[in-house]
Amino acid sequence: MSTPRPGSHPVAMKTLLSKAKFLVGARRAVQFAEDEGMEVAIAGRSNAGKSSALNAITGQRGLARTSKTPGRTREINFFSLDSTRRVVDLPGYGYARAPEAIRREWGHTVERYLEGRRSLRGLVLVMDVRHPFTDFDERLIAWCDSLSLPLHILLTKSDKLGKNRQRASLLEARQHLAGYGDRVTVQLFSAPKRLGVEEVYACLASWLGAPA
Numbered sequence: 001m002s003t004p005r006p007g008s009h010p011v012a013m014k015t016l017l018s019k020a021k022f023l024v025g026a027r028r029a030v031q032f033a034e035d036e037g038m039e040v041a042i043a044g045r046s047n048a049g050k051s052s053a054l055n056a057i058t059g060q061r062g063l064a065r066t067s068k069t070p071g072r073t074r075e076i077n078f079f080s081l082d083s084t085r086r087v088v089d090l091p092g093y094g095y096a097r098a099p100e101a102i103r104r105e106w107g108h109t110v111e112r113y114l115e116g117r118r119s120l121r122g123l124v125l126v127m128d129v130r131h132p133f134t135d136f137d138e139r140l141i142a143w144c145d146s147l148s149l150p151l152h153i154l155l156t157k158s159d160k161l162g163k164n165r166q167r168a169s170l171l172e173a174r175q176h177l178a179g180y181g182d183r184v185t186v187q188l189f190s191a192p193k194r195l196g197v198e199e200v201y202a203c204l205a206s207w208l209g210a211p212a
């Protein structure tokens, strides 16, 4: 388990992400975007900071707002980057205390996606650095592992911690994930400070291939 090596095309990745355009919102598998080319998905507990991370990474405020439009919060939202690459915003999952029915609903919507998606190259999981590894996060991590799906974790809202706490949290997370090996990587992130965006670009570039 390690931080991804900086890719050779982070700037190109940034440009590519800035081109993200809403493609389709799906509640059922038949509504998914065509399963061809390559895509990465982003997931996280509600309020963890997923939308802010997506905005920071794409440099587009309106993007995650699309996913937060009433009626779209339960959808899987597909955004195209170019003709062969996509970013997919998975619906935020409930708080740890959310009723089991809601958790089941999230699972059902996303299960079909994660288990059957051939173009999916990796999942970005957003966790609040101050409250990481909820039961649900743990289940998702184990699930990705069982699917051999690469996972990159953002410990977001890092700006809320001092440098020492940031370092300690990253270390603890790495130790916690040590059993998963190289398929799971983790980094610090902050949307308002744009801390760690280059690291995200490097990871996405390695998953999606270098943009032309």
Ligand code: GDP
Pocket (backbone or CB within 6 Å): 044, 045, 046, 047, 048, 049, 050, 051, 052, 053, 092, 156, 157, 158, 159, 160, 189, 190, 191, 192, 193
């Ligand atoms: P989502 O429900 O996971 O999409 O979470 P949002 O992106 O809407 O963020 C939830 C709250 O956390 C909002 O009030 C954001 O402004 C705040 N937030 C998100 N990311 C950060 C961050 O990196 N730093 C700080 N300080 N606040 C953040």
